Amino acid sequence: MEDLERDLLKFKGFYFQHKAFDTGFLENLDDFEIRDDDVFIVTYPKSGTIWCQQILSLIYFREHRKRTENVETSYRVPFLEYCSRHIDFGKTPSPRLFVTHLPYYLVPRGLKDKKAKIIYVYRNPKDVMCSYFHYLNTYPIFKAADSIEAFMKQYLEGKVLGSLWFDHIRGWYKHRNYFNIQFMMYEEMKKDLRSSVLKLSKFLSKDLSEETMDDVVRQASFENMKDDPLANNENMLYRHVGSKLQEGHFLRKGTIGDWKNHMTVEQNERFDMIFQKQMKDFPLQFIWDVNKTQN
Numbered sequence: 001m002e003d004l005e006r007d008l009l010k011f012k013g014f015y016f017q018h019k020a021f022d023t024g025f026l027e028n029l030d031d032f033e034i035r036d037d038d039v040f041i042v043t044y045p046k047s048g049t050i051w052c053q054q055i056l057s058l059i060y061f062r063e064h065r066k067r068t069e070n071v072e073t074s075y076r077v078p079f080l081e082y083c084s085r086h087i088d089f090g091k092t093p094s095p096r097l098f099v100t101h102l103p104y105y106l107v108p109r110g111l112k113d114k115k116a117k118i119i120y121v122y123r124n125p126k127d128v129m130c131s132y133f134h135y136l137n138t139y140p141i142f143k144a145a146d147s148i149e150a151f152m153k154q155y156l157e158g159k160v161l162g163s164l165w166f167d168h169i170r171g172w173y174k175h176r177n178y179f180n181i182q183f184m185m186y187e188e189m190k191k192d193l194r195s196s197v198l199k200l201s202k203f204l205s206k207d208l209s210e211e212t213m214d215d216v217v218r219q220a221s222f223e224n225m226k227d228d229p230l231a232n233n234e235n236m237l238y239r240h241v242g243s244k245l246q247e248g249h250f251l252r253k254g255t256i257g258d259w260k261n262h263m264t265v266e267q268n269e270r271f272d273m274i275f276q277k278q279m280k281d282f283p284l285q286f287i288w289d290v291n292k293t294q295n
């Protein structure tokens, strides 16, 4: 656990990345001035963050859609809690787009005016766990367990950046009425990206032409993003954390149900028991298998 404490920092009950932590900024985050036309993507890690960053970049920036500017997606939609050292958010032109992994109780209180918009993307927690495991074994953001068994323990105890998955999604859902928030499911985006982009554009009051819609859907596909150095996060991660593997990719598989390739029957049953206990009476549905609808 010593290594974990070196890499992660618990602040107000939530684990942050130690190296990128800006105490002054986070101490005052409650007062961070929110503009009515701000848009925030909120995710638990490995739930489709960069995907949604890319969709918003394509919707909001013609230059991104038409590839006339060489600006990375992660810069167009920066992390609220990790980019304050190099971006002056007060000077960013409107509409500002942000992304955050913060829990509901740490976001700026101005979001409760319900004018600025929040998109919460969630994904089934077994695929989140497997994606997280591979990610940490590719990019050394913090000390990673070297087996799924050990990582499952760490993840189910919430000793990871983002803390406990159950707390994150339950907290945001329970407090949804305080915010102007749209929940989006990773698996629905995967099954029908066009309908998901349409849903998002309605929420954002953006009327997209057919041509724009085609551009967005095409450039937000997994295959396209994986090969796009502006959108695949690899340069950004390489600059900030380095990589342990020659062949590791941030956009790794982008599928539904990869957990079946990594978890044993026993691990899966153990996970299910904890999930059922923690998520009893939780109304949002999840898709665990590419061939199945919600359950």
Ligand SMILES: Nc1ncnc2c1ncn2[C@@H]1O[C@H](COP(=O)(O)OS(=O)(=O)O)[C@@H](OP(=O)(O)O)[C@H]1O
Residues within 6 Å of the ligand: 043, 044, 045, 046, 047, 048, 049, 050, 051, 127, 130, 131, 132, 134, 190, 220, 221, 222, 223, 225, 250, 251, 252, 253, 254, 255, 258
């Ligand atoms: N376009 C598209 N389509 C489908 N899936 C996609 C897409 N873009 C990113 N991804 C997958 O999202 C996973 C990374 O999650 P995040 O971006 O939330 O990671 S992070 O929290 O910002 O580190 C990671 O999942 P895994 O492949 O399962 O590891 C990415 O592949």
